[in-house]
Amino acid sequence: MESSKHKFDWFGLIIGILSIWVGYEVMTHPLNSLSAIAIILGIFAIARGVYELWFGSQMNKYLGTGSGFTIFSAIISILVGILFIANLKIGVVATIYIFAIWFLVDSIFQLFTARLYSFFGKGYYWLIVILACFSLLFAIILLFNPALAGGFIVFMLAFFFIATGIAEIIEAF
Numbered sequence: 001m002e003s004s005k006h007k008f009d010w011f012g013l014i015i016g017i018l019s020i021w022v023g024y025e026v027m028t029h030p031l032n033s034l035s036a037i038a039i040i041l042g043i044f045a046i047a048r049g050v051y052e053l054w055f056g057s058q059m060n061k062y063l064g065t066g067s068g069f070t071i072f073s074a075i076i077s078i079l080v081g082i083l084f085i086a087n088l089k090i091g092v093v094a095t096i097y098i099f100a101i102w103f104l105v106d107s108i109f110q111l112f113t114a115r116l117y118s119f120f121g122k123g124y125y126w127l128i129v130i131l132a133c134f135s136l137l138f139a140i141i142l143l144f145n146p147a148l149a150g151g152f153i154v155f156m157l158a159f160f161f162i163a164t165g166i167a168e169i170i171e172a173f
Contacts, residue, residue, distance in 0.1 A: 009172040010172070016171075016172060020165035022165075023158045023162035023165060026161060027155075030151065031092075034153065035091070037153065037157070038084050039085055042080075042082070044081070045080045045084065046081030046085075047081075048077045049073075049075065049081060052070055052073055052074035053074040056074060092150070095153070099142065099152075099153055100143040100146075103138065103142060104140065107132050107133075107135035107138075110128060110131070111129065111136065
């Protein structure tokens with residue numbers, strides 16, 4: 001017979017407290033947070049480029065076909081990653097625009113696919129359309145107001161860490 005007792009999770013509590021602290025640090029140091037995001041994106045781009053180089057060599061080795069596009073893409077990824085890390089100002093600005101464009105594309109996608117939600121009823125369809133229009137407006141504002149976009153990114157990151165921390169602490173008990 002299993003015991004219904006729940007053991008206290010010290011590790012979860014510690015992770016929760018650390019997450020809340022990181023969220024607080026993100027909010028109190030927004031420029032450093034944006035720089036950290038740019039560095040992480042730079043490292044990811046370099047890692048992705050190295051992977052693409054390896055993948056291109058495997059294609060050539062096993063399929064006997066060269067992949068000039070894969071190698072070109074890999075080199076671009078590595079160069080972008082180096083640029084993001086070497087020049088944080090460019091990395092931060094690019095990160096802000098990447099998020100703004102991402103929101104813009106996602107909003108347009110939501111508008112084009114809203115009709116698929118009509119299956120759940122006209123009310124749900126119109127809710128999706130209205131929310132997508134608000135998202136589209138917000139994306140355009142972010143695109144033309146980089147300071148707001150940067151603040152939004154920092155806010156979302158801080159919110160994520162704080163919400164995750166609270167959830168971890170609750171789960172610890």
